[in-house]
Amino acid sequence: MYKAVKLIHRILIFACIAVTAGSLVYYLTKWGSLPDEPGIHFGSDRNFDVYASRVYGFYPHLISSITIGITAFSGWLIGRKSTGLNITEKGEKLFKAEIMLTIDVIALLVTLTFLEWTLAVSHQRALSNIVLVLIGAAFIAGGIGIIAEIITVMANKNKSAVKKGSDTFHRSCRTASWLLTVLYLPLLAFCWERLPSDDVTDQYHGLAYFANFDAYLAKWLLIVPSAVVIVILAVLEVIGSKAKKGGNEALVRFTDRLKLINGVFFFWWDLALMCEAPLGIISAGIYAALCVVCAVLYLRKRNRSDKGKYCIQKGK
Template identity: 40%
Template sequence: MVYLERIGNKTEFHGGEDMNQKIILIHRILFSVCVIPLATSLIFYLIKWNQLPDEIGMHFDFEGNFDVVSSKIYGFYPHVIGGLILAGMAGANHLIETKNTGLKITEKGEKLFKAVLILTLDCFTFMWSSYFSFWAYSVSTQSPLNTRLYGRIESVIMVLLLIGVGIQNYICIKYKTEKKYVDSNLMHRLSRLIPWLLTAGGIWAIAESWNRHPSDEELYFNPEYQGLAYFENFNAFGDKRLLLIPQILIIALLVIFEILSAKATKANNNILVSLTDKLKLICGVFFFWWNLLLDTETRIGIVSVGLFGLLCIISIVTYITRKNKIIKKEN
C-alpha cells in the first residue's frame, strides 16, 4: 500500500509497512490460545467416541440443559463451525497485517490503529472459541453447558471489545490527517466482507433453529402450534416464515448499498463510498443481532433499535456535511 500524506504545506510519501513484529508475536500467541482449546476438544471428542451412544444430547436451552438429541456424528458440529470462524478471523488478521487501513490518519496512528484492531479481533475470536469449546466439551461428556462461566467470560470480553473500539476512535481523532490514496484500502474491503459474513451467519442460525420452533417443549409437540414461532415483542405466536422477512430485508439492503458503492467508486465519489460502507456495517451488525434474538424468541430491545437509528442518522448527517463542504470549496 502506498499513499501520499499531506501535513501542512508538505506532502510526504510513505510506503506500506507491516505491523510491528512485537504486536504480531503477541497476536499469534493470543490466536494460538484460541486454537488450542478447540483443537483439544476435538481430540477429546474422538477419544470419547466409542464410549458415547449413537444418539446424544447436542443442543442446549438457556439454562445449559440438553434440549435436542441427535446422532453423535453431529457432535463434530461445534468443531466445524468453530474452525470456520477461526479460519475467517485468520484471513481477516492477515489482511490487517499486510494492508493499509485507508483511514485518514498519520503513519504512527496507522500502526497504533492496526495494533489495537488486531488485538480487539483476538478478543472477539476468543469469545467464539471459548463458546464452541465449552459446547464441544459438554457434548463429549454429555454434561450441561456451563452457561454461568461462559456468561462471565463473554461479559469480560464485551467490555474489552468496547474498550478496543473506543481506543480506535480516539486514535482516529488524535492522529487525523489528510491522505491521497493510490490504491484501494482495507477498511472498504472489510466493510463489504463483514456484513455479508454476518448475514450468512444469520441465515445459518435460522436454518439451524428452524425445526425447533416453538422453543417451549410443552408447545413444541402440540399440533396447534406446529409451524409457529413466538415473537416476544408482540407477546404472540405467528407463522415462523415471518422470521425470513428480516433476512430478506438485510440482503436487499446490502445489494442496494453494493450497487450505490460501485457507482460511487466509478464516479470517484469517495464520501458516498464511505457512507455506503458505514451503512453496510451498521445494518449487517444490527440485523445479525436482531435475527439471533428472533431465532431464540427473545425480545428486541428499544436500546438497540435506538442505537441503530442514531448511528444511521450520524452517518447520513456526516455525509451531507462533507458533501456541502466540497460544494462550497468548488464554488
C-alpha cells in the same frame, strides 16, 4: 509497539489452539461414557434440542479450528497489506494493531464458548451462564474495537495526502448490506415449517416463539425486521444517490456507513429471532452507539466543508 502487538497476537492464537486442543482431548476421554446418541446441540434455553451420533460432538472443535484459521490468516493479511486509508504511518500501524487484537480477543472468546459447549456435551448437562457472559463479552470487544478504530482514523488523518474517491467503499457497503438482507429470506423460508422448534404436537401452528416476550406470536412477525431494514436501506439509497449527484461526499459516506450497520445488525437480529433467541440489549446498544458515531463524523466533516466554502467566498 507493533512488535509487542504481534507478540500478543501470537500468544492469543496459541491460547486459542491450546483451549481447542484441550477440549478435544477431554471429549475423547469421555467418549466411552457417552450414549450412542447423546445431546449434541443446544436450544435458546441452553438445554439439549438435538440428539445424534457422538461424532457430532466434534462440532465445537471444528468451528473453533475454523475460527483459529481465519484469525491466523487475518493476522497475516493485516501485517502484509496496506489498509488504503488516508491516515499517517503511525495511524496505520495503530489501526492495524487494533483490528488484529480485536479479532484475536473475539476468537479467544469464541473458543472458550465452544469449550463450555464441549464440557456440557461431555457431561450431558445444560450450558452454564458463562456462555452468555462470553458471547456478551465478544460483542463488547467487537464494539470497543470498532469505536477505537474509528477514533484512530479520525485522529491520524494524513492531511497532506491526496484524497481518494469513495466508490469502492460505497459499492462495498451497498453490496454487503443488501446481500445480508436478501440472504435472510431464503434462510427463513427454509426454517419456516420447523418453527417453533419445540412444537412436536403442532400445538402452535402458525405461531413462532419470541424469547423477548416469552410468548408464541404470529409467525409472520418474523418478516417485520426484514421489511423494516429494506425500507431503511431504500431510503438511504435515495438519499445517498442524490448526495452523490450533488457532490456531497460527506452525506454519501454517512449513508454508506448506515447501510452497512443496518445490514449487519438487522441480519444478526433476524438470525436471533429465527433461532428463537432473545435480542440482547448489548447488541442494541452497540448499534445505537455506531449510528451516533457515524452521525458525529458526518456533522464534523460537513462543518469542515462549510467552513472551507465560507473561506473561499470570503477570499473572493
